[in-house]
Amino acid sequence: MGHEQQERGSGHLLLFPFLAQGHLIPxxxxxxxxESLGQRGGSGHRRLAITVVSTPRNVASLQRALPAGSSIGFAELPFSPSDHGLPPDAESADAVPLHAFPTFTLATELLRPSFEKLLTELAGREGRKNVCVLADMFLGWTAETARALGVQHRMFLTSGAYASAVIFSIWLRPPSFPRSAGPDDELALTDFPDVRVRYAEFLNVVVKEDYATDPMLAYLCRTITLHFCHSGGILINTSEEIEPKGLHLIGKLSGLPTFAVGPIIGGRTAPDDTAADQDTCIEFLDSKPQASVLFVSFGSQNSIPASQMMDLARGLEASGRPFIWVVRPPVESDGAKEFRADWLPDGFEERVAAAGQGVVVRGWAPQVRILAHASTGAFLSHCGWNSVLESLWHGVPVVAWPLLADQLFDSRVLVELGVAVEVASGRLVGGLGSKGWECVRDVVETVLGDGDKARDMRQKAAEMKKLVRAVVGGDADGDGKGSSVLAMERLLDSAFD
Structure with missing residues (x-):
């Protein structure tokens, strides 16, 4: 064994995600x-200990998702949602009504004292130079804590590079739209003069027109600034092959080294009572021709207005194309536990079921299994970054309907890659607008039909599938490493050497 392959000491990584499924899972x-990198001798046979930090309910859920024999550890931080007027089980944003999301986000800063105690004990036991915190973008205060204790810190972006750069710039230095601005009026960003943002997109990022006095926006600005000032680099769930422009922009904005360690995707954990829905979805796909089914899902915490839900249903039915639609209560009914029949056209579910055209799932569906199925031909998505990466990984073209924040700019990335067509954009402002159900019908036909556009998208999606899988490639001997593996090794070298 050559000298360069000798063991290079130990390191303890403390991973701290924001309390939301879209962050916990990545x-x-x-x-x-x-863990896999350490097992196969990555970065010169470095011994790695890995601990994931969260609240008790989240830790229990994450532990269930680990394979047997995993060495990944967990640390629990106490959190009492009811102290903040939140539901007692609201340890994850998915259990919080949308209107209470700012309250929930601000409440997570109260985890700081117990996190400081945990990090102090770990650094004292293992040595400050042997510990590195990998923390979520929403937890900027962890960078300040780590700096004070002399511990290495890296920010982990679960979103894409381009979208992150754009929305961070909007938060930190909002473009000065006049009050008279129309939805399609555009302004260039202060940090990136070649990036233009529409007023409708701006409002769906800052959420409130009186953003200057919004405590949530103030928190976001503070958390990003803390990362940029005190962190030693940014891990991003993307790759140079997917987002070269985005990686350049986020590096320019932050002034920090970037480590493109993605795409990082994996299975999503189902609630215990959804086996029937899972079986129904897969059986439906098994009965359909290859690349013929549209999968429709707006993610675990997103929805659209009731009127647009009606238009979506009418457009899907009018298209005649088979579909699986994961429905959630509309935006106006935020917090509703049950889905009401009158949120869909009269007899819609019965008609599409009788015709064998559609499956309407109320709750959870096995998204990764659906996207991996040969009969899935396209994905009508809100363009959350996890869903974007899963669509690229499985080579599935996208009908983009972004709603908020980074989703709006993730859609741009997909369209520029040639694997998506945007049907609507925005939740607070925009959406389908006056286009109505006919637009849904026409776009579904464009993506699933036999025309040149559909063929081109399918070809480009197949090319991206090969590309993103090569990014994380590598064999048991550590040869032929993809750029994601090399980025992780550079990360470990920077943190512990």
Whole structure:
């Protein structure tokens, strides 16, 4: 064995995700990837210990998602949602009504004292130079804590590079739209003069027109600034092959080294009572021709207005194309536990079921299994970054309907890659607008039909599938490493050497 292959000491990675499924899952998948890297002798046979930090309910859920024999550890921080007027089980943003999301986000800063105690004990036991915190973008205060204790810190972006750069710039230095601005009026960003943002997009990022006095926006600005000032680099769930422009922009904005460690994807954990829905979805796909089914889902915490839900239903039915639609209560009914029949056209579910055209799932569906199925031909998505990466990984073209924040700019990335067509944009402002159900019908036909556009998108999606899988490639001997593996090794070298 050559000298360069000798063991290079130990390191303890403390992973701290924001309390939301869209963040917890990528962090757990990152932990699994790092564990695998250590097992196969990555970065010169470095011994790695990995601990994921969260609240008790989240830890229990994440532990269930680990394979047997995993060495990944967990640390629990106490959190009492009811102290903040939130539901007692609201340890994850998915259990919080949308209107209470700012309250929930601000409440997570109260985890700081117990996190400081945990980090102090770990650094004292293992040595400050042997510990590195990998923390979520929403937890900027962890960078300040780590700096004070002399511990290494890296920010982990679960979103894409381009979208992150754009929305961070909007938060920190909002473009000065006049009050008289129309939805389609555009302004260039102060940090990126070649990036233009529409007023409708701006409002769906800052959420409130009186953003200057919004405590949530103030928190976001503070958390990003803390990362940029005190962190030692940014891990991003993307790759140079997917987002070269985005990686350049986020590096320019932050002034920090970037580590493109993605795409990091993995299975999503189902609630215990959804086996029937899972079986129904797969059986439906098994009965349909290859690349013929449209999968429709707006993610675990997003929805659209009731009127647009009606238009979506009418457009899907009018298209005649088979579909699986994961429905959630509309925006106006935020917090509703049950889905009401009158949120869909009269007899819609019965008609599409009788015709064998559609399956309407109320709750959870096995998204990864659906996207991996040969009969899935397209994905009508809100363009959350996890869903974007899963669509690219499985080579599935996208009908983009972004709603908020980074989703709006993730859609741009997909369209520029040639694997998506945007049907609507925005939730607070915009959406389908006056286009109505006919627009849904026409776009579904464009993506699933036999025309040149559909063929071109399918070809480009197949090319991206090969590309993103090569990014994380590598064999048991550590040869032929993809750029994601090399980025992780550079990360470990920077943190512990």
């Amino acid at each position: 962090f757990l998948n990152l932990a699994k990837r790092l």
